[in-house]
Amino acid sequence: MKTKDILIPALRQYQHNNGAGLLKGFDYDETMKIVGELQNTRDGLIKDIATTFYYSWHNSPGTNTDAGFDDWWKLNKVRFVES
Numbered sequence: 001m002k003t004k005d006i007l008i009p010a011l012r013q014y015q016h017n018n019g020a021g022l023l024k025g026f027d028y029d030e031t032m033k034i035v036g037e038l039q040n041t042r043d044g045l046i047k048d049i050a051t052t053f054y055y056s057w058h059n060s061p062g063t064n065t066d067a068g069f070d071d072w073w074k075l076n077k078v079r080f081v082e083s
Helices: 028-059 066-079
Strands: 011-015 022-026
Touching: 022 028, 028 066
Parallel strands: none
Antiparallel strands: 011 022
């Protein structure tokens, strides 16, 4: 989902104070709710990546190095990143 699509629920249209037209803005509370949900999703994804890598690292020879993580990430990235 693109950023503009994610923020649509927070989009509001208001009448200008002097009646000269309409303006658009984002509802603060709704925007903060959306940002919080995204942060929770990100944090869960980071935890999932770290936990999965730890188990792989702990049980596989050669993965407990920087290069080992890079190799593991190349093979497993598709499991965590949306196409």
